[in-house]
Amino acid sequence: MPGLLPGLIAGARALLFDFDGPVTPFFEHYRTAPIAQDIKTLLSERGVPLPPDVRASADSHGLLHLLRSDVVTAAKPGPEDQKTLELAEGIVTSHEYRAARHAVPSAHIEALVTALAGLGKRLVIVSNNADGPVRAYLERVGLGTHFEAVFGRDPHELRRMKPHPHSVEAALRHLGVEAADCLLVGDQLTDLQAARAVGVPFLGHARNDAAARLLRREGAAWAGTSLLPLQQAAEGLMDPN
Structure with missing residues (x-):
């Protein structure tokens, strides 16, 4: 128009x-599936049960949302759950810093x-x-x-x-x-x-x-x-x- x-x-x-x-x-040349797998490995190591939608997700950002909405659902997570959330978010953030060093406009x-x-x-x-x-x-x-x-x-x-x-x-x-x-x-x-x-x-x-x-x-x-x-x-x- x-x-x-x-x-x-x-x-x-x-x-x-x-x-x-x-x-x-940002992630055009940076695969997100391995990032999602790193999060799932973390969850397994911390003894966190993985619902089917979490196991199936290869989207790192989507997985963070699923982790908070489908796994850690309490309005105020306890200390261990909060630590799990922080570690998972930290995994994604560390990969974002790496991507930021090479991404192009x-x-x-x-x-x-x-x-x-x-x-x-x-x-x-x-x-x-x-x-x-x-x-x-x-x-x-x-x-x-x-x-x-x-x-x-x-x-x-x-x-x-x-x-x-x-x-x-x-x-x-x-x-x-x-x-x-x-x-x-x-x-x-x-x-x-x-x-x-x-x-x-x-x-x-x-x-x-x-x-x-x-x-x-x-x-x-x-x-x-x-x-x-x-x-x-x-x-x-x-x-x-």
Whole structure:
């Protein structure tokens, strides 16, 4: 739709970016199944029974959520359960720090955030990754000055990962702006669900056309397979002629 993206960007005071996908294909060359296996080995060593969905999971972040929602279910975990959660979260965080040393920027992200900053837009990260590795990556590739804050995984409550809106709500409190005055750029349905829960319009950076269509069906204001249209829209606002 002509004018859709320029209008959305022009009307936004701030943009919230998911990290893994829009900013960097963080784990593109870093297999997550071995990370999940490390967590399952830890659980077995600590005598923690593994439900079928936990045994079957090869997604390290999904496994953290399952661990807190299906295995350690108490509102206030006891000391041993809390230690198990901390050790499991620490395994994932250590791998994220390793990935941060080698990950590369997503295509067009550098030009996009430069243009957005030139328009006076405030930029933050909302991620299921731990905030430390995200900051380490941003500083390594020179994007740290563009993003004023990072709202990553809550290590004390793993059920607050997206689609839970915790990180989005924290970003809105930090920014001090209304949800409708922001945009969230993400690549997963869980990103869209978190945005929708608090009323933030969603722009989808999908991995393929089918994923883009799904995001549009689920309510994305826009979804495509490249950040280039967003970059061009932002740059066009800087120089309308």
